[in-house]
Amino acid sequence: MSRLWPDGESISVQTDDAGRPLRFTWRSHTYLLAQIQQHWQVDADWWSEAGRIWRDYVAVTTTDGLLCVIYQDLLSENWFLSKLYD
Amino acid sequence: MSVLCCRIPHFLTVLACRRQPAWTGRPLALVGPDDRIWAVSPAAQQDGVQAQMRPQQAQVYCPDVLLRDLDLDASQQAQADMLATAAQWDLPVEPLTWGALYVDLHLVGKSAASVRPLAAELGQRLRVTGGNALQPALGWDSGKFTAHAAAMQVMPGRVRLVDKVDEVRFLKPLPVTLLPLPPLHLQQLHWLGVRTVGQFAALPAAAVWQRFGAAGKRAHRWAQGKDDRPVRSAAPEEAGVTTVTLDPPTGLLAPVVAGVMASLHPTLAQWAKTLTGLRHLRLTLDFIANADQSLDLTFVEPASQSARVQAALVQHLTTLTWPGAVQAVRWQALATGELLAPQPTLFDLPDVRQDTPAVVSASLAGRYGDVLLRSQVVEPGHPIAERRSHFHALSAV
Amino acid sequence: MSASKQRRLEHAVASIQQRYGAQALRRGGDLGERALSPIATGFPALDAITGYGGAPLGALTLLSGRSTSGKLTLAYKLLANAQRPNGGAPHAVGLLDLSRTADPDYVHRCGVDLAHLLVGRPAIGRSAVNLLGDLVQHGGLRALVVDSVTDLAAASEGRRSLYALLPRLSQMLRTSGVALVALDEPHAPWLRWLNLDASHRLRQAAALHIEMQREQWLRRGGDLVGYRAQAQVLKRRGDAGVRSATVEIVFNGTVKARETW
Numbered sequence: 001m002s003r004l005w006p007d008g009e010s011i012s013v014q015t016d017d018a019g020r021p022l023r024f025t026w027r028s029h030t031y032l033l034a035q036i037q038q039h040w041q042v043d044a045d046w047w048s049e050a051g052r053i054w055r056d057y058v059a060v061t062t063t064d065g066l067l068c069v070i071y072q073d074l075l076s077e078n079w080f081l082s083k084l085y086d
Numbered sequence: 087m088s089v090l091c092c093r094i095p096h097f098l099t100v101l102a103c104r105r106q107p108a109w110t111g112r113p114l115a116l117v118g119p120d121d122r123i124w125a126v127s128p129a130a131q132q133d134g135v136q137a138q139m140r141p142q143q144a145q146v147y148c149p150d151v152l153l154r155d156l157d158l159d160a161s162q163q164a165q166a167d168m169l170a171t172a173a174q175w176d177l178p179v180e181p182l183t184w185g186a187l188y189v190d191l192h193l194v195g196k197s198a199a200s201v202r203p204l205a206a207e208l209g210q211r212l213r214v215t216g217g218n219a220l221q222p223a224l225g226w227d228s229g230k231f232t233a234h235a236a237a238m239q240v241m242p243g244r245v246r247l248v249d250k251v252d253e254v255r256f257l258k259p260l261p262v263t264l265l266p267l268p269p270l271h272l273q274q275l276h277w278l279g280v281r282t283v284g285q286f287a288a289l290p291a292a293a294v295w296q297r298f299g300a301a302g303k304r305a306h307r308w309a310q311g312k313d314d315r316p317v318r319s320a321a322p323e324e325a326g327v328t329t330v331t332l333d334p335p336t337g338l339l340a341p342v343v344a345g346v347m348a349s350l351h352p353t354l355a356q357w358a359k360t361l362t363g364l365r366h367l368r369l370t371l372d373f374i375a376n377a378d379q380s381l382d383l384t385f386v387e388p389a390s391q392s393a394r395v396q397a398a399l400v401q402h403l404t405t406l407t408w409p410g411a412v413q414a415v416r417w418q419a420l421a422t423g424e425l426l427a428p429q430p431t432l433f434d435l436p437d438v439r440q441d442t443p444a445v446v447s448a449s450l451a452g453r454y455g456d457v458l459l460r461s462q463v464v465e466p467g468h469p470i471a472e473r474r475s476h477f478h479a480l481s482a483v
Numbered sequence: 484m485s486a487s488k489q490r491r492l493e494h495a496v497a498s499i500q501q502r503y504g505a506q507a508l509r510r511g512g513d514l515g516e517r518a519l520s521p522i523a524t525g526f527p528a529l530d531a532i533t534g535y536g537g538a539p540l541g542a543l544t545l546l547s548g549r550s551t552s553g554k555l556t557l558a559y560k561l562l563a564n565a566q567r568p569n570g571g572a573p574h575a576v577g578l579l580d581l582s583r584t585a586d587p588d589y590v591h592r593c594g595v596d597l598a599h600l601l602v603g604r605p606a607i608g609r610s611a612v613n614l615l616g617d618l619v620q621h622g623g624l625r626a627l628v629v630d631s632v633t634d635l636a637a638a639s640e641g642r643r644s645l646y647a648l649l650p651r652l653s654q655m656l657r658t659s660g661v662a663l664v665a666l667d668e669p670h671a672p673w674l675r676w677l678n679l680d681a682s683h684r685l686r687q688a689a690a691l692h693i694e695m696q697r698e699q700w701l702r703r704g705g706d707l708v709g710y711r712a713q714a715q716v717l718k719r720r721g722d723a724g725v726r727s728a729t730v731e732i733v734f735n736g737t738v739k740a741r742e743t744w
Binding site: 005 | 549550551552553554555556582584586588589697700706707710
Binding site for chain 2: 540541575577585586587588590591597598599600601602603604605606610613614617618621623624657660
């Protein structure tokens with residue numbers, strides 16, 4: 001069961017050559033990814049005046065035991081923390 | 087008039103301890119069929135446990151409290167024995183509450199001297215019937231309210247006789263909480279600085295009537311020693327039958343309860359104005375194509391609040407087997423009785439309430455505005471997590 | 484008034500008969516002990532070691548642990564269990580969502596009836612502490628979760644307000660009967676030295692303190708389906724016996740195929 005940031009928590013992510021996240025920094029703390037559990041893409045609201053939502057979601061576990069969902073906004077290429085399981 | 091009031095303090099808990107001697111001296115609270123505390127022993131009372139609390143709350147106040155189910159059968163039998171003992175002189179006897187009753191002595195005597203021997207004899211007979219543990223305290227006066235107040239003031243095994251000429255002086259210093267006014271009215275009196283029966287009696291009658299209504303007017307008269315209510319025996323009264331038609335007939339509980347309560351509520355409100363409540367309600371359910379079924383709701387302590395009557399109604403109806411849909415309900419109030427004074431504290435009885443979020447929010451909205459919210463899942467399958475649910479201010483509901 | 488009359492009057496006031504409940508309905512059954520009902524955690528092994536059989540009513544329970552320790556899940560399950568009615572409507576419960584990260588979808592998956600959940604999102608600071616006190620005092624909620632202590636004490640004025648509230652909090656809880664559950668994260672020891680550690684004072688005020696720690700992931704067919712955590716009871720009623728229990732938190736999946744959680 002999770003915490004959800006509806007507007008996304010801004011994070012900085014370091015990726016490998018293939019674009020897979022390796023680590024992310026959130027609130028001055030860097031988390032090393034242990035495993036990518038799941039990866040999916042959402043492309044929604046392309047018809048909406050508010051704008052298209054086009055995101056790459058990744059559910060990850062970190063080396064210090066966190067389980068969270070981060071996503072990259074494919075329009076802005078920024079990364080965000082969406083959910084943190086607790 | 088000449089009224090003797092007999093009361094046995096802690097009647098229910100003393101009875102329970104007589105059956106279970108190991109409970110004697112321990113903090114004990116007896117829980118009734120409505121899952122509320124009905125009776126509290128002195129030890130539990132000292133820790134703040136009060137009647138009408140929920141068991142969980144009693145445990146918060148007194149972690150060592152013994153919570154036991156009330157043995158209703160045994161309690162009612164003991165109550166009946168007490169009434170039968172008091173009725174041995176063929177004088178009108180009116181039950182008041184558990185372990186308490188009135189006896190009308192106007193045929194016997196109207197002065198303290200003439201009543202004293204009879205009061206002593208009744209006290210002795212009750213002690214023989216109930217045993218030494220159930221010692222009655224007796225109070226006598228020309229009116230019920232003062233007789234009751236006298237019985238509450240005196241120690242068990244004693245009698246307090248209040249002559250007419252001493253009535254006002256006797257009542258003057260007693261706490262105003264002896265009057266069976268709603269807790270809100272008592273609180274208002276407290277804020278006004280009215281703490282004693284004498285102070286309340288000294289208020290202008292018109293002002294009391296205007297502020298507290300018919301119930302307050304009546305209580306005002308009692309506070310002045312003017313209580314002319316007769317002692318009514320426990321025999322059923324003649325009462326009209328009210329029919330509630332259910333159209334269409336229904337097998338559901340909610341519409342039946344709603345129909346009966348809508349019909350009953352005005353009567354309860356009218357009784358409350360005279361500080362009277364319902365003691366015995368007979369209901370007859372008229373089923374389609376099946377025989378009628380009757381049930382009796384009895385309240386040892388008269389009920390005037392719709393919520394309490396409704397709770398009793400629901401509880402009874404859910405234990406009844408319904409052979410079909412109900413097309414009509416007939417109710418008849420067979421007995422009424424005087425309301426009793428609420429708790430002797432002027433502060434709201436603490437209670438574990440069962441409010442809804444909207445009720446909680448409404449009471450805090452003035453201070454906190456729209457920070458109190460309710461949430462709702464609107465699209466559980468939406469691919470974007472934050473779209474699956476939303477919050478909305480409760481004040482907007 | 485003479486001293487003897489005053490004493491009689493005091494006795495009369497003290498012994499005024501209690502008002503009994505009104506209904507005389509079902510016939511009485513056997514004289515049996517009334518079951519008391521603390522709020523079950525949803526994990527029987529944990530209930531058994533708390534000393535109360537769960538989270539106690541009218542008292543503070545502190546749940547501490549890092550993220551993904553399961554403390555939030557435990558808190559939501561307590562709310563769901565606190566809502567369980569006694570034959571009537573569900574009890575109302577509350578969530579002070581100071582971090583503004585409550586996910587109603589998952590709260591609902593934990594079994595909480597959202598229609599009977601009040602969510603408070605006050606500004607951080609004194610207002611949040613005041614709302615906490617008022618919700619406890621109101622007594623209309625059966626349980627209230629505060630998420631989290633860190634947010635409650637984040638601002639200095641919030642911290643001061645919280646410290647001022649704590650001495651009265653136990654009595655307020657006893658009076659209202661509310662089960663207060665506060666969530667907390669581990670803090671550096673130096674915070675206490677600088678009097679910035681609200682957690683320490685809350686630990687002192689708590690009747691029950693459970694620390695959660697994730698131990699291992701649970702997998703099925705290679706997929707992550709949950710995790711196993713250790714719940715250690717650091718403070719409780721009574722001293723004897725086991726102090727830790729293992730709990731398993733299994734994800735209750737979402738509907739969409741792509742995202743399984």
